[in-house]
Amino acid sequence: MSFRTSLGLASALAVAASMAAHAQTPSGTITIATVNNGDMIRMQGLTSEFNAQYPDIKVEWVTLEENVLRSRVTQDVATKGGQFDVMTIGTYEVPIWGENGWLVSLNDLPAEWDADDILPAIRSGLTVDGELYAAPFYAESSMVMYRTDLMEAAGLTMPEAPTWEFIREAAEAMTEGDVYGICLRGKAGWGENMALLSAMGNSFGARWFDEDWQAQFDTEQWANTINFYMDLMTNYGPPGAANNGFNENLSLFQQGKCGMWIDATVAASFVTNPNDSTVADKVGFALAPDNGLGKRGNWLWAWSLAVPAGSQQTEAAKAFVAWATSKEYTALVAEKEGWANVPPGTRQSLYDNAEYTSAASFADMTLRSINSADPTQPTVDPVPYTGVQFVAIPEFAGFATEVGQEFANALAGQQSAEQALERAQAVTTDAMEAAGY
CATH class of the missing domain: 3.40.190.10 (Periplasmic binding protein-like II)
Structure with missing residues (x-):
């Protein structure tokens, strides 16, 4: 091969390589x-x-x-x-x-x-x-974020794994003036208030459906869940809670208005950031609450x-x-x-x-919370679905948003908890029948 041919081949290869590299660059x-x-x-x-x-x-x-x-x-x-x-x-x-x-x-x-x-x-x-x-x-997952100074002032010590009854006791003790004992999601949406209420319901023994896909909002377990939630929010929560989702409650907590907030573990870095939070150096963390039934009220x-x-x-x-x-x-x-x-x-x-x-003072509690949630066995009693704070079927987003609106209406005082549960049962039953379950 001549030097000229060799040089020409090398040049061609270089151009080809350049073109290939360019072609591979998105x-x-x-x-x-x-x-x-x-x-x-x-x-x-x-x-x-x-x-x-x-x-x-x-x-x-x-x-x-x-x-x-x-x-x-x-x-x-x-x-x-x-x-x-x-x-x-x-x-x-x-x-x-x-x-x-x-x-x-x-x-x-x-x-x-x-x-x-x-x-x-x-x-x-x-x-x-x-x-x-x-x-x-x-x-x-979700966990309890709380004000350590208010907890101490109330003479209480937050357990690493609290019960819902302790949460109620602490919320009452920390509610004073413009500080609300607890902030929870109230805004309607399958990924807003129903994420919280579905996970909370799991810890009360509630479930969306039994093993035959029959809606379960007419059960004692759901009544206990919603009545407990309504009691917390009515007596110890902020006004207008039916309009509050993740972002609204985050703002309230950062402003020092919430004694406790049970929500996404990802919020931990926001509430402990001194550039954004007035209570950054006064925040503790605990696992989401339970009722001794084997399931905590946390999601994944x-x-x-x-x-x-x-x-x-x-x-x-x-x-x-x-x-x-x-x-x-x-x-x-x-x-x-x-x-x-x-x-x-x-x-x-x-x-x-x-x-x-x-x-990250919250790292260990975050990982423990994530690892403790089991989408394959989310409830106390058996269910035909997977998902902790949702039911992994295509129809869920539609009917769960309607159910969330019913519970938001109850929180806003537009209907009773019993009426909301009745309507949730009807909405869910109608949707599942229409879908052929």
Whole structure:
């Protein structure tokens, strides 16, 4: 081979390699739909860091309130409308949508993304027939967050594993002036008040359905759950609680208005952040309450990033998903915001990291709460469904939102607890009959 031929071949190979590298570099514009909570807003704020690695991908954001987000992405994914390239969805949607063929498999994310590092309880909820259909951005259970100073002033000591009766006693003792003993979700929505009430109901021995898919809101267990909830909120909760969801109660707690708040473990970093919380140095944590029946009132959830099948930018979308849910993203947030503020609950490596566990006083309680929730056996008595704070069937989101509205109406004083339970029973029964269960 002549020198000229050799040089020409080398040049051609170099051009080919360059073209191949360019072809493998994702490009295009992706639209990301996400929820308006602190971790997701922080992710949006770090877009420039993503673009430093992927300059050919333009990112557009649609940030929505939780109930609005659910409605918008559900409509788009079901019709393969292609409005969004990355969707923020939860543990309820992923297996249903994955089975329907509405999501793109993420099994081909880069090896360094390390799928085996994802906590088994979280990964299994995002997998269908061996295919991973979403990458968890953060995961959560629920737990008790409480004011240590008010608890001490009341002469009480919060157990690591409290009962509901202790919670009622503490709520009464801590209610004074403009401080409310307890803040709980009241805003209607299957992922708002019904997340709390379904998990709470589990600990009271309640269940959505018996083994024959018969609705169970006409049982003593549900009556006990709702009456206890109404008593707590009416006597020791803030006014207008029927309008309060996660964000509203978070704001109240950060302002020092709540003695206790039972909600998502992910809130721990927000209530202990001195930049946002007036009570940051006065917060303790405990497991969600129980009634001695073997089930605690805590849930299991992951906000995850998924690529809908209708996307025309799947490679660029996957590049973003892999970046935002990686160990490197966690390290980036730690560098900019501190280890206590990284997205929690998804990776074992995070809980093996001494920098994190020493910075996050809530780390151990978060992991214990996640590991104690069992979606396969969520209730005291047997049930035909999986899911802790939801029932993993497609129809659930529709009828559970209606049921949530009935309980919100009761909390707002528009009907009695008994009327709300009767209507919940009727709504659920009608929906299940129409669906052919």
